[in-house]
Amino acid sequence: MMPLQILRILPSRRTNNRVWLIFSDSSKLPFYIDDLVTLGLKAGLDISEELFEKIKTASLYYLLYNYSLNQIALSPKIAQTLSPKIKQKLYFYLRKYKLSGDYSSLIDQVVSKLSSLNLLDEATFSDYLLRKNKKHSRQYLSRLFSFYHLTFPQDYQSDDVQKIKDLLAKKKFLSINLVEDSVKNKLIASLIRKGFAYSDIKIAIDELGKNR
The missing domain is CATH 1.10.10.10 (Winged helix-like DNA-binding domain superfamily/Winged helix DNA-binding domain)
Incomplete structure (x- = not known):
């Protein structure tokens, strides 16, 4: 051969x-x-x-x-x-x-x-995660960092109330009646699953409800 x-x-x-x-x-x-x-x-x-x-x-x-x-x-x-x-x-x-x-x-x-x-570099990757997921809640970001075994920056500024307002300003949410309890409860449950805190959700919904 x-x-x-x-x-x-x-x-x-x-x-x-x-x-x-x-x-x-x-x-x-x-x-x-x-x-x-x-x-x-x-x-x-x-x-x-x-x-x-x-x-x-x-x-x-x-x-x-x-x-x-x-x-x-x-x-x-x-x-x-x-x-x-x-x-x-x-x-x-x-x-x-x-x-x-x-x-x-x-x-x-x-x-x-x-x-x-x-x-x-972990620092570069951490900055990338924050930029890519800037619309998500602080809790979501914290869990994401934990998944990658990274230390979440405690000084990270996250206005979750405004993030919720921005989310609910999307077209598919504009027709929702935020005053009706059954609708509000379903929305709250959905936002909690996204990692937002109940207190922030309530503030955002109450403020939006006054303006609609």
């Missing part, structure tokens, strides 16, 4: 610093150009099982690391939010390039590298 061999090394047309390794079994892998030198790869080289394992690992790490950078560019991340995405992408790449083996350790390696570069 002929050993696996690198037939060609082609530059990527779309991505800088990327090449394609074309193998004698018609398979191919994207590869970081600097890793060619690290592993001593060249066209015509016979590939042992040990070397092929290093090639697969290097290729997957390169793909997952760049995928992670793109995800962080879209929005701030912490290890808890990024790791599941990397895991899902790893399975995608394994299927796409028809690779077998356990490469789950690459997830922690990528996260560790990004953390060492301060790209998974």
Whole structure:
């Protein structure tokens, strides 16, 4: 049986610093150009099982690391939010390039590298959560921070009464009779489920009821 061999090394047309390794079994892998030198790869080289394992690992790490950078560019991340995405992408790449083996350790390696570069910063992610969920109640935000094992900023200013008023100012609530008890009670229950405090809900509804 002929050993696996690198037939060609082609530059990527779309991505800088990327090449394609074309193998004698018609398979191919994207590869970081600097890793060619690290592993001593060249066209015509016979590939042992040990070397092929290093090639697969290097290729997957390169793909997952760049995928992670793109995800962080879209929005701030912490290890808890990024790791599941990397895991899902790893399975995608394994299927796409028809690779077998356990490469789950690459997830922690990528996260560790990004953390060492301060790209998974909890403070930045916390600010992002507050901005993204600014219309939600303080209680909701507190639970959200707890879910991500983050410390909720106690000095965070949240005018929940105004948030409730803004919510009830939406078109679908304008025709509601805030004076009718059955309607009011259903609305209060709904707002409590959203994390608003009863006292804030009552103030907002009473003030809106006077103006309608």
